[in-house]
Amino acid sequence: MIRPELCIRCRGAKYLCGLSYCPIIVNTKTVRIDFKEVYGSSPPTVFVGRFSYPKITIYPSTPPILGDTTKFEDSKYWLNTDLSEFLSMRLSLVRGGVKYHRDDARLPDRFLLDIQSITISSRPVELDLRLKRIPSGGILDESLPPLGPSAPLEKLEIATLPPPLAVVEKVYDDNDMRAKDGIMKLYNAGIDVEKISRILSIGGIGKERKLVPTRWSITAVDKAISDTLIENIKSYDTIDKVEVYFRKHNKNIFIAILLPRDWSFEWGEAWYPGSTWNKFGNYVDIEVDNERYHGRSDYPEIGGCYYASRLGVTEFLASRKRQATAILWREIYGGFNLPVGVWFVRENVREMFKGKPVVFDDITTALNFVKRLLRSDLKQWLSKSLLSFNTIDKWLK
Numbered sequence: 396m397i398r399p400e401l402c403i404r405c406r407g408a409k410y411l412c413g414l415s416y417c418p419i420i421v422n423t424k425t426v427r428i429d430f431k432e433v434y435g436s437s438p439p440t441v442f443v444g445r446f447s448y449p450k451i452t453i454y455p456s457t458p459p460i461l462g463d464t465t466k467f468e469d470s471k472y473w474l475n476t477d478l479s480e481f482l483s484m485r486l487s488l489v490r491g492g493v494k495y496h497r498d499d500a501r502l503p504d505r506f507l508l509d510i511q512s513i514t515i516s517s518r519p520v521e522l523d524l525r526l527k528r529i530p531s532g533g534i535l536d537e538s539l540p541p542l543g544p545s546a547p548l549e550k551l552e553i554a555t556l557p558p559p560l561a562v563v564e565k566v567y568d569d570n571d572m573r574a575k576d577g578i579m580k581l582y583n584a585g586i587d588v589e590k591i592s593r594i595l596s597i598g599g600i601g602k603e604r605k606l607v608p609t610r611w612s613i614t615a616v617d618k619a620i621s622d623t624l625i626e627n628i629k630s631y632d633t634i635d636k637v638e639v640y641f642r643k644h645n646k647n648i649f650i651a652i653l654l655p656r657d658w659s660f661e662w663g664e665a666w667y668p669g670s671t672w673n674k675f676g677n678y679v680d681i682e683v684d685n686e687r688y689h690g691r692s693d694y695p696e697i698g699g700c701y702y703a704s705r706l707g708v709t710e711f712l713a714s715r716k717r718q719a720t721a722i723l724w725r726e727i728y729g730g731f732n733l734p735v736g737v738w739f740v741r742e743n744v745r746e747m748f749k750g751k752p753v754v755f756d757d758i759t760t761a762l763n764f765v766k767r768l769l770r771s772d773l774k775q776w777l778s779k780s781l782l783s784f785n786t787i788d789k790w791l792k
Contacts, residue, residue: 428459428489428529428530428543428544429529430459430529431525431526431527431528431529431530431546432523432524432525432526433457433459433489433491433522433523433524433526434457434459434461434521434522434523434524434554435457435458435459435460435461435464435489435521435522436457436458436460436461436462436463436464436519436520436521436522437455437456437457437458437464437513437519437520437521437522438464438465438466438467438468438519439455439468439513439514439516439519439520439593440455440456440457440467440468440488440542440593441453441454441455441456441510441513441514441593441596441597442454442456442490442534442539442542442609443596443597443606443607443608443609443612444492444608444609445608445609445610445611448497448608449496449497449498450494450495450496450497451494451495451496451497451606451608452492452493452494452495453492453493453495453507453510453597453606454490454491454492454493454542454545454548455490455491455493455510455513455522455524455548455551456488456489456490456491456542456543457488457489457522457524458484458487458488458489458543459487459489460487461521462519463519464519465518465519466484467484467485467488468589468590469587470540470587470589470738470741470742471742473540473738473739473742474644474739474742474743474746478645478733478735481541481735482541482733485540485541485542485543486533486541486542486543487543488542488543489524489526489530489543489544489545490530490542490543490544490545490546491524491525491526491530491545491546491547491548491549491551492545492546492547492548493506493510493547493548495507495606496606497605497606497607498605498606499598499606500597500598500604500605500606501598501603501604501605503598506551507597507598509551509553510551510597511567511597511598511599512553512556513553513556514593514594514597514599515559515563515564515567515594515599516556516557516558516559517557517558517559517560517563518557519557520553520555520556520557521553521554521555522551522552522553522554523550523551523552523553523554524548524551525548525549525550525551525552526546526547526548526549527546527547527548527549528546528547529546530543530544530545530546531544531545531546532544532545533545535733535734535735536610536734536736537671537672537698537699537700537734537736537737538610538613538614538698538699538736538737539609539610539613539736540735540736540738541735541736560584560586562580562581562584562586563581563586563594565580566580566581566594566599566600567594567599567600570602570604571602572600572601572602573601573602574595574600574601574602574603574619575619575623577600577601578591578595578600578616578619578620579619579620579623581594581600582620588616588617588620588706588741589613589738591616592609592612592613592615592616593609593612595607595612595615595616596608596609596611596612610699613699613703613736613737614699614702614703614737617699617702617703617705617706617737617741618702618705620706620709621702621705621706621709621710622690624706624709624710624712624713625658625690625709627713628658628709628712628713628717628718629657629658629688629718631712631716631717631718632717632718633655633656633657633717633718633719634653634654634655634715634717634718634719635655636655636754636755636756637652637653637654637655637754637755637756637757637758637760637761638651638652638653638719638752638753638754638755639651639652639653639752639753639754639755639761639764639765640653640747640748640750640752640753641747641750641768642743642746642747642750644743644746645731646670646727646728646729646730646731647725647726647727647728647731647743648725648726648768648769648770649723649724649725649740649743649744649747650723650724650725650765650768650769651708651721651722651723651724651744651747651748652721652722652723652724652758652761652762652765652782653719653720653721653722653752654719654720654721654722654758655719656719656720657688657718657720658688658718658719658720658721659685659686659687659688659720659721659781660685660686660705660708660720660721660723661683661684661685661686661721661722661723661780661781662683662684662685662695662697662700662701662704662705662723662724662725663681663682663683663684663697663722663723663724663725663776663779663780664681664682664683664697664700664724664725664726664727665679665680665681665724665725665726665727665769665771665775665776666679666680666681666682666727667679667726667727667728667729667770668729669728669729669730669732670727670728670729670730670731670732671727671731671732671733671734672734673727674732679771679775681771681775681776681779682696682697682779683697683776683779683780684696684697684701685780685781698737699737700725700737700740702737703737703738703740703741703744704723704725704740704741704744706741706744707740707741707743707744707745707747707748708721708723708744708748710745710748711745711748720781722780722781722782723744724769724776725740726769726770726771728770758782762777762782
């Protein structure tokens with residue numbers, strides 16, 4: 396039996412179990428396409444792989460349908476749609492792959508320029524993908540939204556190309572702007588973080604242009620934006636009382652405990668038997684990562700969900716102009732057994748903070764309330780949390 400804690404730390408990326416493949420992902424069915432030419436409206440979607448980095452493959456992608464396909468890349472829409480519809484949409488995105496080196500973004504050839512133009516477009520782009528063979532496979536990943544089958548690309552033709560928004564074009568054309576500044580300029584202009592990550596991945600932001608695997612660009616954008624928001628948050632007064640938020644959605648519960656203290660952050664997950672990363676276990680495994688006031692220098696073992704959730708809570712605190720210690724926990728129950736991407740965490744945390752908090756005068760009363768929300772033992776959480784039994788008294792002082 397593969398221990399649940401290995402799957403939770405690995406999530407199909409590190410092969411910690413010793414196998415050369417992920418047994419969770421390999422047994423998941425994807426769609427089958429029986430043709431080598433696909434004509435459709437790309438949302439737009441472009442995926443950049445990570446295998447063989449710095450030599451990587453870029454995949455312009457489209458479903459075999461014409462029209463307004465915006466919802467294929469709209470994580471807010473995904474959150475409120477049926478899981479089967481979501482998977483049907485995403486797995487219908489056919490990918491045509493072209494090999495590049497990471498540094499080719501510095502002097503892109505005509506083909507890469509076309510891919511960049513598709514990515515920064517403001518509306519769906521009509522594409523004709525001619526593939527070298529029948530596409531196969533698909534992507535189900537903890538970090539990425541699902542993607543459909545792929546094959547090497549023989550020819551790409553763009554039938555229609557809507558122009559980019561002015562702010563997107565300005566950032567794309569500015570080779571003297573730092574990547575973080577470009578990310579924040581787009582974010583402050585209201586560009587969705589998923590869109591920003593795609594532009595970053597195809598080498599469309601920053602002084603030193605490079606292609607960035609999509610898995611990495613998603614986390615890089617979540618981290619860069621929340622890093623900036625945290626610096627602002629640290630200048631604000633703290634909240635006045637303990638606040639608890641929660642949201643139940645699709646065999647998950649998300650809980651946030653905000654404490655009237657200086658900024659620090661925790662993200663924890665409890666995976667139940669029969670859930671995505673605990674398919675082979677017979678007990679609940681809880682994993683937690685956190686950071687203190689001055690942040691952390693290493694990458695959290697819990698993965699990209701850490702920064703996706705951190706973005707959600709920092710957006711909320713920044714909008715209130717308040718500072719707090721933020722403890723966010725998630726329980727994932729049996730039956731939620733497909734990796735769908737970190738967008739699921741980000742959007743659920745955002746939705747959670749739209750609700751009204753339950754307010755408490757002290758942490759003990761708040762924890763008694765949280766205990767009733769959890770299915771797992773609160774003591775298990777506290778043994779790993781910033782709120783461990785040894786430090787509860789410190790929080791109360």
